[in-house]
Amino acid sequence: MNASTLQGQRIAFIGPGTMAEAMIAGLVREGVAAPEAITAAGPRQERLDTLKARYGIQGTTDNAAAARQADVVVLSIKPQVLGKVLPELHGQIAPDALVLSIVAGAPIARLSEGMAHQAVVRAMPNTPAQIGMGITVWTASPQVTKTQRAMARGVLAALGEEIFMEDEVYLDMATALSGTGPAYVFLFMEALVDAGVHLGFPRRVAERLVVQTVQGAAAYYERQQGEVHLAHLRNQVTSPGGTSAAALYYLEKAGFRTAISRAVWAAYERALSLAQNGKPQPPK
Incomplete structure (x- = not known):
């Protein structure tokens, strides 16, 4: 992580949730930003006090005040409250400040119009970011400068790896693949653990x-x-007539690949519906 790009920069987190805390923890831990230069803004004073005690940062219940004083404004709110928060930030952000949004399903055009601000980065992290092991896909509006892109990388590096994509269309794809991906992995792991218990293993061992x-x-x-x-690695552990071959045959017969593909596509369609309407549409 290049600490020099964020030295002396004031960072405001609008929405002090779990992902915001992961970013704050990473920035402070790596010495990328001084705790006193970080402000968390949100409606619950108790939550702000907790973050202040843990990391030594500032806290306020005034979103607009936090945004006005920041060089980097991180939008880390839930999609459901975006319609309420954007008007609070409208015209409140300094023209040369950077807005970095991790709000799912919120396109740059909507954010830019809602805040009356042009320099916007949109990012899609995933939950392993909470331990610095995440992967974030991000893009930027044309008004984001080279220096601001470096600042965005500095913030996102607190969450793990990051991949920049020129076209915003990849953000909704990333939402379905890597953003939702941990849920697929956890479900697979849960099913595998249950199968182990069914075989006779104690749950902790499984x-x-x-x-x-x-x-x-x-x-x-x-x-x-x-x-x-990946197919080569799978073949390495699949001996003809062996246990892996028997298991994989059953998975293929049960439509394992198709189920995964359809699940990812369903997540993608839901991401698109959020981007278009700001609220989810029922599955087809």
Whole structure:
């Protein structure tokens, strides 16, 4: 993380939720931003006091006041309250400040119009960001300068890895793939643990076996540095007529791939409906 890009910059988090705390913790832990230069704004004083005690930051219940004083304004609110918060920030942000939004389903055009501000970065992190192991896909409006992009990278690096995409269309795709991805993985792990318990393992043992298997498989693939296709690794552990072959045959027969593909597509359609209407539409 390049600390120099954020030194002396004042950062305001509008919405002091879990993801905002993950970013604050990373920025303070890595020395990227001084605690006194960070302000969290939200409606609950108790939550603000908790963050102040943990990280030494400032807190306020006045969103507009926090935004006015900031060089970087991080929008970390829930999508449901965006319609209430945007008018509060309208015209309150300094012209040379950067807005970084992690609000799901909120396109740059809506954010820019709602705040009367042009320099906007839109980002889609995922929940492993809470331990600095996330992956964030982000894009920027044309008005975001090179220096501001570096600032955005500095903030997002507090969450883990980051990938910049020129076209905003990839943000809704990322919402369906990596943003929602942990839920798919957790469901798979949960099912695998339950299967282990059904076989006769104590639950704690089954959980440990599954967690380490998933971690190890991901790490093993990553070490190949993209030179080996996932199918090749799967074939390595699939002996003809063996246990893996029997299990994979059943998964394919049950439509495992199709179910995953349809699930990701359903998440993508929901992300699009949020972006267009600000509220989810019922599934087809």
